[in-house]
Amino acid sequence: MRPIIVPPCQAACPINTDVRGYVSAIARGDAEEALRVIRRVNPLPSVCGRICTRRCETACRRAQVDAPVAIRALKRYAADLAIGQSFFTRPLSSYPEKVAIVGSGPSGLVAAHDLALLGYSVTLFEARPVLGGLLSEGIPKYRLPKEIVQREIGAIVSLGIEVKTGVRFGKEVSLDGLLWDFDAVFIAVGSGKGIVPQCDGVDLSGVFSGVDFLKEVDRGDRQAPGRRVVVIGGGHTAIDAARTCIRLGVSEVTVVYRRSLEEMPAGKEEVLRAEEEGVRFVYCAAPIRFIGKTRVERVRFARTALGEPEESGRRRPVPLEGSEFDLEADAVILAIGYAPDAEEIKEAGLKVGERGTIVVMDETGATDITGVFAAGDVVTGPMSVVDAMASGRKAAGAIHRYFRRIPDNAFDRLVSLRPLETSVTAAIQKSERQEPSLLPREQRTTSFDEVESALDHEQARREALRCLNCGAGATVDGECAACLNCVRVCPFGIPAMGAQTVEIDVAQCQACGICAAECPACAIHLKDDARYPMRPGVDRVLEKAREESPDIVVTGFYCCFRHPLGPPVERHALSWIPVLCLGRLRESDILYPFEVGAEGILLVSCRDEECRFGRGVRLLAERVERVKTILDDTGIGGSRLSVVAGDDECDRFIRGIERLGINPVRTGKRVAA
Amino acid sequence: MIVAEAKPFDEIKEMVNGYRKVLVLGCGSCVTVCMSGGQKEAELLAAALRIARGIERREATVDAKTILRQCDEEFVRQVRDELSSYDAVLSMACGAGVQGMNEWLRNVPVLPAMNTRFIGLCEGQGKWVEVCAACGDCVLGVTGGICPVTSCPKGILNGPCGGNKKGRCEVSPDVPCAWVLIYERMKERGKLEEFKKERAAKDWSKRQRPGRYTHRP
Amino acid sequence: MTLREKLNAGRFVVTAEIGPPKGTDVGRLMEHIELLRGKVDAANVTDNQSAVMRVCSLAISVLALRNGLEPILQMTCRDRNRIGLQSDLLGAHVLGIRNVLCMTGDYVSSGDHKDAKPVYDIESVQLLRIVERLNSGRDMAGNELAGGTDFYQGAVVTPETDYLEPQLVKFEKKVNAGARFFQTQAIFDIEAFSSFMSFARTFPVKVLAGIVVLKSVGMANYMNRNVPGIRVPEDLIEELRSAGRENALDRGIDIAARHIRQLKEKNLCDGVHIMAIGIEEKVPLIMERAGLL
Ligand SMILES: Cc1cc2nc3c(=O)[nH]c(=O)nc-3n(C[C@H](O)[C@H](O)[C@H](O)COP(=O)(O)OP(=O)(O)OC[C@H]3O[C@@H](n4cnc5c(N)ncnc54)[C@H](O)[C@@H]3O)c2cc1C
Ligand code: SF4
């Protein structure tokens, strides 16, 4: 197992999305490339862009400076540009093996997608008439519009997957039957059964499970359950059920949770949204009985105190003697958890674990029956969409190896970069997180319209530029002469002398590129340099500009931090090259366009004190002076190079260049200085 | 460390005027460390020469390359064949490198792109200061480790001249008076008695040129 | 009586300064010699002062001597190595010069041949040592001379420098190296000077206080800003200002005379060295107002 060091966001993501990769693509305005990066690992990007539990953001090191990058919102921004568009096609050569996949939630879908792309014939069995599992029926549509889910599923199915809906495993088909027809079976039937508390009165009518309630709502079978609804629980399901009730017109909705807000798995943001919509919250109370004749009328609660921490790390709520109180209710929604249907599994002959889950051997999802694999919520109990996807991916890989008799060689281990040191965070410029806008409150309480909207272009670019590009920084090669210039010039104090050469700690480097531009030995390279191929980029841009403007071509380098939306101005004669801080331009980068025939070069940088990396602009100014001298010396003339700030300055510069005329490199005429 | 700086561009251009195919050869040691003659500068100078020649419509083969040291034949030998395909090599090494190269590369003229300046220390990013004059008769042991021969323009040995003002040198207010520094350092180290000792005139025969050093005479 | 004799006899002496011309025309110089003869006890002949190339101090010293004004030959280490310096010293002695003032010398950058290679083979302390050596009949390398010298050698000191401590160490070194008398850089603060003198008096040397005539407020400010070792106090500048532009020079002469009088009355030093740059002709007037004539 060889450890691969990746940014914390990528290490935290169960499907190891190259977050930095797509965020930086958005930062330079290449949303298409961003989507390609996302799609490489994620066939449900528009879904994840809305409802992913975003472990990446919890891990994001930007949080050490101010707030994490809004990664999920950026994913949605990129993904929504091409919802349901197929990026990959089924391979021409295919394997003879056939795979049955039972359950079409995220776990089953990803496994189907991966196996189809590997070249297997895949048949998807689903008990319900629609595909998608909880994505289609369960997670409310004001968070996840159903047409989005269907379009993404459509793209997956179009890879040549055979779909059998309305077929219930254990009823219409059996495991033995499937194993007869198929070479492998993958079970991802999720966790469908609500957990019921052990107290009096749970059988009263008007008391029902949250998951069932939400599913019914999505199927269109549900009206408002009552006038006064009490929801018991503190997870996604509880909040979703409460907010759904509001939308169904319930006038009084109260969520009762046995711990405090801090411990709530749903998260503060969700609670806030619910409160905005009128949901009431009662903390530190647990139900002890449901009271009513045939239909529930009241619920009796006991106040709780938080005791010793339990296994999960959260503190155990202990009911307090004599603290009982009642809440009136004509419907009670239980959202204290759900579990797989143990009976179904047992009948199939699979080994059942503690909470009704299928017992698997390891990460591969292999069960004790050869050729049968399982993953998703049915194995783990309720988790999250992205976890289900990750497990589906692993199982697909395992099935492939099983067929091809490839030994289960160990997976690469992704290791996260260490946290930033405080000396580094202190030197990083702060910048405000961009938040997606929300539907007005009145609209939220009366319809199931999607609440959150996507980031607009400007927000997305700005937000993407907040990414610290963790781990994409500088590396030092063997040409290092140990001159220590990098040590002296780095705004963050990161390079340090090693045994023979300078060493740059990849975990701390901010990828500003300043040291690389100063290195006299050309021994420092930026990992993301490949994405900014300076010279070929200039050649391409110049060639294009020459077609449009045969006489005068001005090459402009602009700082993306200053102009997140793209070039500051558009002009015929101007060809732009975006750069993440002009402090990374060497003298030779600035000189190069002249060598290949540009008439002028324009540098649009930030103001000195605004430089994202502190000293980039100052160093740029020094280098520009140097290049101007070279231009004077060589006969091109230093006035063909300028650092400017505003639009009119751009125009004035272009006019000046028009007066100066053709680059003498092209005409061979030396102009008097 | 040896510090060198590039000659004015016009002088360099003149120098290589008669040669069609030119290689700008950086040196990977001292001049890389002082930022004036490493690969980066070699590339930049080559680009500038290409541009200048392009404007004059002249053969513009000017390449850039760097080797680890130009002052030892072994390093030069490794690239001798490659270098021989050029009409001239423009060396960015110190004077030692240029002379060594001329000696070992008989068939190609090696021209100096640099003015070799001094033996120096870095005093901040991109700044170097001369600290040793290679006088052959070191006095640092009695001057608190600060060299008056180099750091005092007059190189005097018995204390400051009357010209220092506010601790700055008479010759240039940008530099500190070396003798003020020496006095302070020696005071700090409790060595004022040493400071008061009269120093005899220097033995300049030690500096007779060309200097020679034999490790085991 | 020679300068040496007068000082040894405890007389309060006055020296002035004459600058060799740039070129061979010595007309004005002769006028200055004429003016000073019989009034001052000796005159310093500067050695390519401020590194500006002029007639050599040796030639002008001889000229002064022949015209009845006792010269003090100034010698700097900037333009000659130890061989040149010794050979010039021997030559000077042969031509009858006895007083030498040993200095390191201003750097070439302050002069009119800025690209010259400065010599500084030796410096002031070592030059004093050489003179001492020549007086004993040997050269610097220890070779015996066919006839030694009998120089009366002096040195300079800057009592009003803003960083005195190492200056005092150097003073002591010069004394030990054989300096018999000192001429100081201009002094303006009698009190500060007297505290310097209480240090200097502990050595067996004669001290001539440097007197510079203030010509205007502008000159005083300029010197404060630019000339090392000179500090014109604010009250003197005020005094000049109150005299008005017209009368500033006259008031400057008054101040110089007053200072000389104070130095003499309080017996603070052994004489004064008047540096009247550009107004050499005013020296007699200063002496008169100081009560020295
Ligand atoms: C209300 C709610 C809100 C949630 N919100 C989020 C959220 O915001 N973010 C997040 O990441 N996660 C959320 N989750 C969790 C997430 O939805 C699940 O972890 C994930 O869907 C599990 O995927 P899965 O493929 O294992 O199972 P499921 O999505 O449950 O899919 C299982 C599929 O199997 C089918 N099936 C079941 N039994 C059979 C059978 N016998 N034969 C054939 N088919 C069968 C089902 O019909 C279903 O289609 C939420 C869950 C709930 C309940
Ligand atoms: S600047 Fe370049 S050559 Fe110098 S120490 Fe850093 S990496 Fe090495």
Ligand code: SF4
């Ligand atoms: S200068 Fe920039 S790129 Fe180089 S080590 Fe520092 S942070 Fe990284």
